[in-house]
Amino acid sequence: MACLSILLIGCGAGSTNSSGGSDATNSGGKKKLIVGTDATYAPMEFMDEKGNIIGIDIEIVNAIAEAAGFEVEYKNYGWEPLFPAVDNGEVDFAVSSITITDERKQSFDFSDPYFIANQLILVPEDSDVESFSDLADKRVSVQINTTGHLVVADLLGKTSSKIVATETMPLAITEMINGNADASVGDNAVIIDYKANNPNVKLKTIEDDSFEKEYYGLMVKKGNQEILDLLNEGIEKIKANGKLKEITGFDVE
The missing domain is CATH 3.40.190.10 (Periplasmic binding protein-like II)
Structure with missing residues (x-):
């Protein structure tokens, strides 16, 4: 995992022009x-x-x-x-x-x-899920309007009531841990980080070759x-x- 040592640069918000470009510069003249x-x-x-x-x-x-x-x-x-x-x-x-x-x-x-990233499945340690196709009859939590949401919607159907769509990925994982979903699907880096930082929560990850590389x-x-x-x-x-x-x-x- 990369070192996360660099913090914010800058402090005050500058005005933003109509094309989306910032009009602000610092005292040294940098945009x-x-x-x-x-x-x-x-x-x-x-x-x-x-x-x-x-x-x-x-x-x-x-x-x-x-x-x-x-x-x-x-x-x-x-x-x-x-x-x-x-x-x-x-x-x-x-x-x-x-x-x-x-x-x-x-x-x-x-x-x-x-x-480069790819989707990853997170399930309870005792889950019988072994592949993405095993989620076809399961409730799956995702972060709304992410690529994880899109791939699950392709499997379960865009209007499926089995999709538990939340505002954030941590909330999606919490829904699964609380029993409101059988699995969560999201970007690999985020799921791996969550699992590593919550060792007392008995979870396992599942990779699936059907997930394509994402950029x-x-x-x-x-x-x-x-x-x-x-x-x-x-x-x-x-x-x-x-x-x-x-x-x-x-x-x-």
């Missing part, structure tokens, strides 16, 4: 970008005991900002409000383990990929090429100098 996130997704983005937003995604964005010569200020929106916040220009871009999908690309622009990108308002170019410049630099691999532990295609 400051406002970044939206859902800080409930450890180890990718979450709050520390002092209220700072930290995590692997945050460390990556800090590295991108340093490489491309801008500063960032983070705002915790939650998952569902994050998308309109980008669309209406409240933030310059969003980082929140956002998988790049064809559907999302119809409404938003995405940076080059910076992280995270930074989400930008449609048409905001200036911000997109800046982010891609930073991503290219931290790929080239090895910083991205240092943070994540693997190469990103």
